[in-house]
Amino acid sequence: MQRFILSKKNQTAFIGAILIVFGFISRFALRNETIATIAFAVASVIGIAPIAIQAYQALRVRVVSIDLLVTIAVIGAFLIQNFEESAIVTFLFLFGAYLEQRTLNKTRSAIKELTEMAPESALKQLENGEFIEIDVDEVEVGDILLVKTGAKVPVDGTVLTGEGHINQASITGEPLPVGKHADSAVFAGTILENGTLQIVADRVGEDTTFGRIIELVEEAQDSKSKAERFIDRFARWYTPAVLVLATIVWFFSRDIELAITILVLGCPGALVIGVPVSNVAGIGNGASHGILLKGSEVIVDFSRVDTIVFDKTGTLTIGEPEVADVQIYSADVDTVKSYAASIENESDHPLAKAVVKHIGAVQLFPVEKTNVIKGGGIVAEVDGHSVIVGNLTLMEREGVHLSDRARADLSKFEANGNSLVMASVDGELQALIGIRDQVRPGIKDDLAKIKKLGVKNLVVLSGDNQGTVDRVARELGLSEAHGHMLPEDKAAYIQNLINKGHIVAFVGDGVNDSPSLALAHIGIAMGSGTDVAIETSDVVLMNSDFSKLPHALGLTKATARNMRQNIAIAVGVVLFLLASVFFSDWMNMSIGMFVHEGSILVVILNGMRLLRYKLKP
């Protein structure tokens, strides 16, 4: 019975509306006060039923809810036989709840669309080789699954057989389909546009990249900032306080009308709902633009940022450096190349990859006693010789002799904006390699937009030499540039900024820069969506798309502003209502409920504006 009444809330509101209209017709057109009174009374009784049930359920778990305030107010109105007001108040309350539900669903729609992209079923291979359809929750690691054209990949896995093209936009934001064949990795939530694949499940459910993204966004939309937690604590005591206040007023004035009006006016609806609504709409807008914002604290912090620190390689630049200049000092060019390539093959460093790619196919030697020096290079033994490949700092530390000619070349290379890789054999410098990395196209405009949004202090930090970093900074119009920085130096630099009272965001690739990402107020990872970056950062730009950064900054500013507006609206309305109940004579229960419900709708509609937010060009 209870559940039936609760499930028919919307219909109840509708019937209430008809009865109220009927009541007014009989009063003013038919001049029949008896029928009018009956209509209003019936509307009140059926209207208060679901509200009273909710109030009772809340009381059972020791919560003084808004429903209780409204229920008492309506009962009070009944006692003084003001049926018209009790009918209108219950109707407005129910109708308001209906509209809130509708509009809230709208604000949540962007994130809902994302979660609905989650795969639901999978085709699993049985022992006899046949495939049957099962729920995606039932897939286990190691299962062999069939993916047909047009279907979603159900889990993260590896292709066993077959070929096809997969649209990975849901994970990477990249709209162009990617070719997949045996041994390719495939990701849950991506769509097979053509071909057929058999895959083996590597990660399932919440452990998949897509599952983690969803979980992250869902947690983000419900995360609470300090201000919000304060409001929540406030609301917890506010509702009982209103009840006490109304009782006191009634006790001293013996005016039931006044007491129940206070009950209705005191409902804290807009205050409690205002901030979560802005939050969910802002995060939803971000999600649909490939920007993951991890919660409302992040939004508040990022909106106040005054300094953005950038990593250079892979962030400001494309991150695929190429060899631009080479100078070899040894007569035996081939041997030097072979040694260098052998050592650089051991490394995943972007510069090392560029060197290997440039040298191409040469004879490779076994590398022994490899010692990787972080932020320096590699020291090892190759073919019986002590070989060092790395930067100037490493060469100097290892006591490698540099001739005057080499030093001249060095400054020339550096002035050209090269990152330098040197190779020495048995303590003698043999090769100087200059490597250049192109800045990302369009990045200058993006940085200009960021400046326009009020962040004046843009800094680049890099492990590269000062010449390269300066060149990038000049080209892009950055305010400061610091080279020769190890990951810990970057972290120390950021700590220093924080100590000086700056609000700092750090933008990096998330792999070597995790200390800086964690330390900065806001860590922004340029992630392809599959990196650990998602875990360590506060903001993720999908598909490493730098052009999303200005949008992210503008969006958080708009969202923070929206939250403040909503708090102001809510507080303003309550103050206005309380003031007018004591100092004016036109305020009554119905008007109070109308304004109260209206203010809730206003904050929701205000929050919804964020869904359409776009950065002004």
Added chain:
Amino acid sequence: MQKATIHLETLTCPSCVMKIENAAKAMEGIDKDSVQVMFNSSKLKFNFDDDRVKINDIVDTITKLGYEVKKSQVKAL
């Protein structure tokens, strides 16, 4: 200990959050500190002791409180 995620009907009123939270915390066998009611995603998450309380009883309590349970998932911790 088991970790449960209960998908609820769309939550629209903030006092619902408090009601569900208090109801869950009052139940025997549920780890109070782990109770998390997510307003926007309309989910209830908590850890519980399978020997002391069954997931079906928890779902019943929430339903009796007036909220429709759409789906519940339980995972071993």
